[in-house]
Amino acid sequence: MKYALLSTGALIASVAYGTMAVAQTDLTMWYHGAGNEVESNIINQIITDFNASQTDWKVSLQSFPQAAYNDSVTAGALAGNLPDILDVDGPNMPNWAWAGYMQPLQIDESIIADFLPGTKGVWDGKLYSIGLWDAAIALVTRQSYLDELGLRTPTLDQPWTKDEFMAALDAAKASGKFEYAFDPGMAWTGEWYPYAFSPFLQSFGGDIIDRSTYMTAEGALNGEAANAWGEWWQGLFTGGYAQVTQDPADRDGGFAAGKYAFSWNGNWAALGALKTFPDTLFLPAPDFGNGPKIGAASWQFGVSASSQHPDGASAFIQFALQDKYLAAFSNGIGLIPATPSAAAMTDNYKEGGPMAVFFELSAAQGMLRPVTPGYIVESKVFEKVAADIANGANVADTLDAAVDEIDADIAKNNGYGH
Amino acid sequence: MATSTKLTRSNSAGWAFALPGFGLMAVFIIIPFFFAIGLSFTNQRLVSPNPTEYTGLANYRQLLGMGVITLDAVKDDAGQIVRDETGAPTFPRVRDYTRNNPDYPQLQGMREWFSWGSDTSRTYVLARDVVFMTALMNTIIFVIVVAPVQGGLALLLALLINQRLRGINVYRAIYFMPVVVSIVVVSLLWRFIYDGNSGLLNNMLGAISFGAIKPVDWLGNPNTALGSIILMSIWQAVGFHMVIWLSGLQTISPTLYEAAAIEGSSKWQTFRYVTWPGLRNTAVLVLIVITMQAFALFAQIDVMTKGGPLDSTQTIVFQAIQRGYGKQDISGGSAISVILFVLVLTISLIQRYFTREKN
Numbered sequence: 162m163k164y165a166l167l168s169t170g171a172l173i174a175s176v177a178y179g180t181m182a183v184a185q186t187d188l189t190m191w192y193h194g195a196g197n198e199v200e201s202n203i204i205n206q207i208i209t210d211f212n213a214s215q216t217d218w219k220v221s222l223q224s225f226p227q228a229a230y231n232d233s234v235t236a237g238a239l240a241g242n243l244p245d246i247l248d249v250d251g252p253n254m255p256n257w258a259w260a261g262y263m264q265p266l267q268i269d270e271s272i273i274a275d276f277l278p279g280t281k282g283v284w285d286g287k288l289y290s291i292g293l294w295d296a297a298i299a300l301v302t303r304q305s306y307l308d309e310l311g312l313r314t315p316t317l318d319q320p321w322t323k324d325e326f327m328a329a330l331d332a333a334k335a336s337g338k339f340e341y342a343f344d345p346g347m348a349w350t351g352e353w354y355p356y357a358f359s360p361f362l363q364s365f366g367g368d369i370i371d372r373s374t375y376m377t378a379e380g381a382l383n384g385e386a387a388n389a390w391g392e393w394w395q396g397l398f399t400g401g402y403a404q405v406t407q408d409p410a411d412r413d414g415g416f417a418a419g420k421y422a423f424s425w426n427g428n429w430a431a432l433g434a435l436k437t438f439p440d441t442l443f444l445p446a447p448d449f450g451n452g453p454k455i456g457a458a459s460w461q462f463g464v465s466a467s468s469q470h471p472d473g474a475s476a477f478i479q480f481a482l483q484d485k486y487l488a489a490f491s492n493g494i495g496l497i498p499a500t501p502s503a504a505a506m507t508d509n510y511k512e513g514g515p516m517a518v519f520f521e522l523s524a525a526q527g528m529l530r531p532v533t534p535g536y537i538v539e540s541k542v543f544e545k546v547a548a549d550i551a552n553g554a555n556v557a558d559t560l561d562a563a564v565d566e567i568d569a570d571i572a573k574n575n576g577y578g579h
Numbered sequence: 580m581a582t583s584t585k586l587t588r589s590n591s592a593g594w595a596f597a598l599p600g601f602g603l604m605a606v607f608i609i610i611p612f613f614f615a616i617g618l619s620f621t622n623q624r625l626v627s628p629n630p631t632e633y634t635g636l637a638n639y640r641q642l643l644g645m646g647v648i649t650l651d652a653v654k655d656d657a658g659q660i661v662r663d664e665t666g667a668p669t670f671p672r673v674r675d676y677t678r679n680n681p682d683y684p685q686l687q688g689m690r691e692w693f694s695w696g697s698d699t700s701r702t703y704v705l706a707r708d709v710v711f712m713t714a715l716m717n718t719i720i721f722v723i724v725v726a727p728v729q730g731g732l733a734l735l736l737a738l739l740i741n742q743r744l745r746g747i748n749v750y751r752a753i754y755f756m757p758v759v760v761s762i763v764v765v766s767l768l769w770r771f772i773y774d775g776n777s778g779l780l781n782n783m784l785g786a787i788s789f790g791a792i793k794p795v796d797w798l799g800n801p802n803t804a805l806g807s808i809i810l811m812s813i814w815q816a817v818g819f820h821m822v823i824w825l826s827g828l829q830t831i832s833p834t835l836y837e838a839a840a841i842e843g844s845s846k847w848q849t850f851r852y853v854t855w856p857g858l859r860n861t862a863v864l865v866l867i868v869i870t871m872q873a874f875a876l877f878a879q880i881d882v883m884t885k886g887g888p889l890d891s892t893q894t895i896v897f898q899a900i901q902r903g904y905g906k907q908d909i910s911g912g913s914a915i916s917v918i919l920f921v922l923v924l925t926i927s928l929i930q931r932y933f934t935r936e937k938n
Contacts, residue, residue: 260626350885405888406775406799426857538906552801552888558690561674562709565688569641570906573622575629 167531185212185219188473189337191234193460195224199493200293203486211480218473220246221536238262243465245474249290251458252530252540254282258289259534259578264466265289267475272482277520279527280499284476285578289566290463291478292494298357298455298524299443301416301424301434307442310336310422317445317525323393326447333422343403344421347551348412354544355530357425358394360446360454363528365390370567375533375579378567382546383560386451391546391556393449398551405551428519429495435515443518446526457527459496497523534577538570606836612920619914625907644707646686648676651700660698668698677705711915714886714893717805721812721894722873722926728864729813729820734858736817737824738850751825755818762815769811773797773883798884799853801891808879808892816872820865827861828854863934867927874923895919 190208194200201224208220219316223244225233231253238260249257257263265287273281273291282290297357307314310332321329333342333432346353366386370378381387397403407415414537417422417437426434434441446453462481464474487503491510497519498504509516530536546563550556572576605775619638623631652668653661660668677686689705692712696702706712740750757765772779775796784792797807831854839849877896880886886893886901895915 215686238626256626259628394837406796408774504795541901541905548887549889554889557672558674561678562690565678565690569688570908573908574624574627578628 170356184216186217186470186473188220188246188399188468188470188477190220190246190477191230191244192222192224192248192328193227193230193250195226197494200490203489203493205248206489207481207486208477211477214480215476218470218476220477234262241467243467245465245468245470246462246477247465248460248462249282250352251279251282251290251292251461252532252536253493254290254463255284256534256537257463261466263289263364263463264468264471266291266464266478266520267472268482269480272479274503276458276482276499277497277523277527279459279523279530280461280530282458282461282463284532290461291418291482292458292461293481293499294460294490295457295499295523295527296427296429296459297457297497297527298360298425299431299519299522300429300446300447301426301431302442302444303438304440304442305438306333309338314442315444315447317521320445320453321445323449329423330397334402336422336500339422340415340420341401341403342422342557343397344412344415344426345397345403346407346412346425347403347405348409350384350548352433352540354547355540356456357427358547359530359543360456360526360528360570361394362387362390364446364449364451364454366392366449366451368531369539370531370533370535372531375531375535376571376576378539378564382543382567383557383564387560388557390449391550391560392572394547395553395556399553414468422489428497431516431519432495443516443522445522453526454528455522455526457523457529463539486530491532533579535567535571535574539567542566615913615916619908619917621910623910623913624908625904625909627907634910638910639918640707641911642708642711642914642918646689646705646707648673648683648686649696649700649702650676652698670701673705697719701866708895710890710893711895711898713890714895714898717891717893718874718876718895720805721809721876722870723745724809725813725873726866726869729817729869731863732813733817733820733865734824737828738854740821741825741828754821757815758818762878763882765811765815766879769807769879770798770883773807773811775799775873799888801889804884804888804891807881808876812873812876812879816869818871823865823868824858824861827858831857859934859936863931866934867930870926870930871923874919895922 190319192204192446194204202557204222204224208222212219231250234243234247234257238257243262247263249263254263266289268288268291270288273288276291279295280292281288282292304314306312310329312329312332313321313325315325330342333339346357349357355369360369362382367384367390368381368387371381375403398405411418411420415421416426416434426432431441431443446455462478464471464478468474482499484498484500484503484506488506489505491498495509495516497516498507498510501520504510504517504520505512508514510520511517530552531539533539542563546559549559620633620635621631622634622637642803648674650670652670655661662668673691676683677689680686686705689707690709692706692709694701694703718873736754739749740754774781775798776794778794778797780797781794785794795803797803835853835857836849839853844852875896876894877900880897881900882891882893882895886897896919899912899915899919902915
């Protein structure tokens with residue numbers, strides 16, 4: 162009893178002391194960018210500015226290496242000690258929201274009205290995460306290649322059709338100047354496959370899953386359009402336009418070494434390409450019949466479900482959405498800023514800037530990967546589909562098997578809450 | 580009896596010393612082991628708001644389900660077998676029978692694993708999970724090749740370095756070196772060696788054959804990928820088993836060799852009647868250890884091929900981890916682990932039976 166009284170007294174005293182000395186409530190934050198000094202500096206700057214700008218909240222940061230980040234969040238969630246604020250890779254967000262790791266943001270829609278569509282993480286009709294940047298992919302080539310091969314320069318309004326694209330590959334192959342006409346980036350196994358290659362499928366008119374219900378992949382991944390995509394995709398490799406197994410070094414330096422005429426690559430590699438060849442062009446994705454498509458959504462910020470102070474966490478995220486910070490991230494690590502006004506403040510994405518085309522690509526062609534908690538499994542299934550078909554597997558059988566696996570997974574998860 | 584009571588009653592210090600070790604083993608090996616068995620009978624997910632449900636043997640049925648179907652060649656109206664350009668008869672598509680076919684509900688969701696047959700009919704063996712079956716077969720092939728070859732090679736090396744020669748320790752160190760290096764690093768290095776364009780192996784083969792041997796994409800070709808990994812795995816761990824053989828060799832009393840020499844036995848006779856019987860227990864140990872390690876093949880696959888190309892290097896453990904962790908299907912991964920456990924246990928018991936002391 163005496164002990165209890167003592168400790169109660171101590172508790173009251175410490176609470177009183179705490180509120181007197183520190184008026185700000187502590188908020189914790191996890192971020193995936195450990196090891197990148199520039200990125201860390203920017204995020205630390207935002208936190209410092211935020212902590213100084215008001216007296217209610219004090220954010221403290223813990224950074225993780227990207228490779229270990231998702232595992233850390235899963236482990237933290239299972240152990241029940243997630244931070245208040247965390248960041249999440251766009252396509253993973255629905256899974257975390259569904260699993261109960263995250264709660265909707267308390268941010269007014271009007272604030273993010275002019276943000277790129279790929280930066281908004283909406284699940285179940287609610288905004289769970291918002292990105293300060295997006296990423297985009299383009300068909301990288303050189304003006305001199307197009308001139309030599311006598312090809313039309315495609316534009317956003319008039320992208321290449323499938324036939325034009327294949328004619329371009331034929332011309333590049335026939336020229337004999339290149340090891341391979343096309344470099345889709347086969348060396349980058351993992352999420353790159355669904356991120357970079359599923360837009361081809363969507364441009365053909367298929368998809369990884371039927372997005373009207375999110376309950377089955379039947380018809381979407383094994384329908385006529387998907388089979389057409391599969392045959393085309395396999396033809397790239399059997400036809401000698403691209404290589405199935407690629408040396409990672411060739412992926413990073415092959416275009417600069419002149420091995421490939423066209424490289425399917427992201428905005429993060431654009432500055433390097435421009436440095437090697439000043440006449441580098443970033444062409445929009447070809448239109449395979451259902452409109453040109455590229456993948457959208459990158460890392461975004463959200464609030465954990467266990468946070469005691471979601472208002473403070475949302476306040477921080479809203480604070481970080483200022484144009485100057487979007488521009489700082491863009492200038493620092495080459496990402497596409499989320500708003501046109503921020504883009505205007507950057508070196509690369511301002512009008513006439515060397516990478517401005519990516520901002521337009523992202524706005525015009527960006528398509529979210531399937532917004533469903535099951536995407537975590539679906540992306541792995543699609544990765545195997547793309548790899549197996551490239552390696553010569555029977556297209557129809559591979560697609561049917563993938564549909565079976567996705568449907569079985571959805572059933573096993575009682576429909577993933579759709 | 581007296582020793583066991585002494586062990587439990589008057590050896591408290593010993594038990595206290597053992598406690599941390601036992602505790603860690605219980606937490607990290609014994610409890611997870613029983614967890615895996617329990618979870619394999621449920622639909623537990625790594626991440627899910629859905630409650631865990633007991634599903635009985637569903638995971639095992641999904642993994643091990645098999646079926647057989649025999650199909651007749653497609654005939655045209657005149658009763659002639661329809662043939663393609665190469666003259667091979669055409670058969671109906673198996674997927675038409677295994678997907679949404681109300682006449683064959685027992686085959687629903689299965690895929691062709693392998694088939695055989697004649698001109699007029701083919702028999703298809705179907706599996707509910709072809710990838711797992713492929714992984715199972717690949718792992719068994721790996722074990723069947725690696726266990727005898729690695730064990731034999733290690734014995735040969737051990738015999739070679741079990742001599743009193745100057746500088747023999749240098750060779751011991753060289754043979755043992757790959758064991759000390761992390762398997763991940765070794766796998767990365769061998770990825771460069773096996774590189775399809777300018778890998779060391781291709782360059783060497785090209786050089787010694789004056790360009791007659793064209794570069795082979797060792798890891799990118801379904802026909803060579805598993806073989807390449809087998810070769811590299813044998814090389815990597817042979818030194819470890821060499822050391823075990825060596826320790827076995829050095830327990831054989833020199834007097835036996837002296838006696839054999841006095842009797843005038845040849846080198847082969849000495850090995851056959853002195854060395855080999857003396858290595859009996861070592862041989863059992865090496866065989867069982869290699870078998871268990873080979874069944875656990877994972878790191879090389881994860882670093883070098885990720886199960887590809889076309890599932891040619893899928894293995895049981897790789898599948899267990901890819902499903903349990905990558906696809907968040909803990910129950911499915913657990914079921915694979917349990918199957919692996921039963922498999923290894925069975926084979927170890929069989930090996931133990933055949934290598935037992937016959938009195």
